[in-house]
Amino acid sequence: xxxxxxxxxxxxxxxxxxxxxxxxxxxxxxxxxxxxxxxxxxxxxxxxxxxxxxxxxxxxxxxxxxxxxxxxxxxxxxxxxxxxxxxxxxxxxxxxxxxxxxxxxxxxxxxxxxxxxxxxxxxxxxxxxxxxxxxxxxxxxxxxxxxxxxxxxxxxxxxxxxxxxxxxxxxxxxxxxxxxxxxxxxxxxxxxxxxxxxxxxxxxxxxxxxxxxxxxxxxxxxxxxxxxxxxxxxxxxxxxxxxxxxxxxxxxxxxxxxxxxxxxxxxxxxxxxxxxxxxxxxxxxxxxxxxxxxxxxxxxxxxxxxxxxxx
Numbered sequence: 001x002x003x004x005x006x007x008x009x010x011x012x013x014x015x016x017x018x019x020x021x022x023x024x025x026x027x028x029x030x031x032x033x034x035x036x037x038x039x040x041x042x043x044x045x046x047x048x049x050x051x052x053x054x055x056x057x058x059x060x061x062x063x064x065x066x067x068x069x070x071x072x073x074x075x076x077x078x079x080x081x082x083x084x085x086x087x088x089x090x091x092x093x094x095x096x097x098x099x100x101x102x103x104x105x106x107x108x109x110x111x112x113x114x115x116x117x118x119x120x121x122x123x124x125x126x127x128x129x130x131x132x133x134x135x136x137x138x139x140x141x142x143x144x145x146x147x148x149x150x151x152x153x154x155x156x157x158x159x160x161x162x163x164x165x166x167x168x169x170x171x172x173x174x175x176x177x178x179x180x181x182x183x184x185x186x187x188x189x190x191x192x193x194x195x196x197x198x199x200x201x202x203x204x205x206x207x208x209x210x211x212x213x214x215x216x217x218x219x220x221x222x223x224x225x226x227x228x229x230x231x232x233x234x235x236x237x238x239x240x241x242x243x244x245x246x247x248x249x250x251x252x253x254x255x256x257x258x259x260x261x262x263x264x265x266x267x268x269x270x271x272x273x274x275x276x277x278x279x280x281x282x283x284x285x286x287x288x289x290x291x292x293x294x295x296x297x298x299x300x301x302x303x304x305x306x307x308x309x310x311x
Contacts, residue, residue: 030056035065039074046077051085072098072105079111083118092118113153116140120164127171138164162201169195169202176211185215206232206239213248222256250276254285261292270296 030038042057058078061071079094095115099108119137124130141161144151151157176191192215195208213228229249233242257272273293277286 030060035061035068035070039070043077046081051081055081072102072107075102076107079114083114088118088122092122109148109151113144113157116144117160120160127167127174131168131171134164134168165199166202169199169204173204173208176208180211180215185219189215206236206241209235210241210245213245217248217252222252222259226252226256250280250283250285254289258292266296266299
């Protein structure tokens with residue numbers, strides 16, 4: 001059959017168009033699709049878990065069709081595609097872009113929430129590694145809970161906030177243990193106190209408070225140790241350390257009294273010993289308490305005799 005020049009031109013044009021619409025692997029040239037088709041194809045890929053491919057479609061809408069009504073929706077699914085593909089740092093960037101560029105979008109609240117979640121997920125699970133992003137996640141989740149107290153994400157936001165705080169509490173608690181193990185008790189208490197103050201509801205707060213008391217006990221700062229151990233059952237009544245803390249509470253009280261006696265602060269020693277007898281009548285230290293009270297009586301008698309002799 002004879003092919004005319006005109007027919008050959010039409011054939012070549014058709015081939016060029018087909019090549020333009022598809023690559024060697026059958027991939028569409030997205031430049032030829034309108035925003036609606038791009039979104040439908042991208043959403044189909046997203047729904048089928050093809051997040052990496054879906055990203056190309058949503059990106060094309062965001063970058064090439066900034067004025068269309070569905071651009072904020074495309075931005076949302078672009079961010080979600082990164083998140084579901086576990087590219088959390090990129091997801092955080094895209095959620096932030098959505099929140100900044102489309103504050104009136106129906107996805108605005110979700111963007112703020114997912115931005116914080118992305119910060120949490122981008123942080124290494126090992127508390128010993130860099131946790132800087134976790135501070136941002138905590139701050140953003142706390143702000144979210146204040147700004148949107150009736151959000152449908154309330155439960156999830158609280159859950160992630162607790163997870164984030166628990167991980168940081170673990171980090172500070174572990175640092176305190178390191179210093180505790182090398183006898184740097186003052187440094188240890190700095191970390192334990194931070195856990196107690198800033199992460200009171202974390203899993204590590206009870207242990208931190210108990211270890212704080214132990215650090216002061218080892219430093220022979222018995223009054224401070226006593227205060228921590230006596231407060232412990234009130235602060236953490238369900239902790240496994242309650243019974244042990246109560247034992248150390250008694251021993252700290254007794255040692256504080258004995259320490260006052262050894263420093264010849266007899267008035268303070270007597271006050272502490274009498275309070276001990278009243279507070280812990282069944283204590284194993286009671287014989288020693290009575291012994292020191294007897295010694296104090298002798299001190300008082302001696303002081304009285306000296307006063308009489310001087311007069």
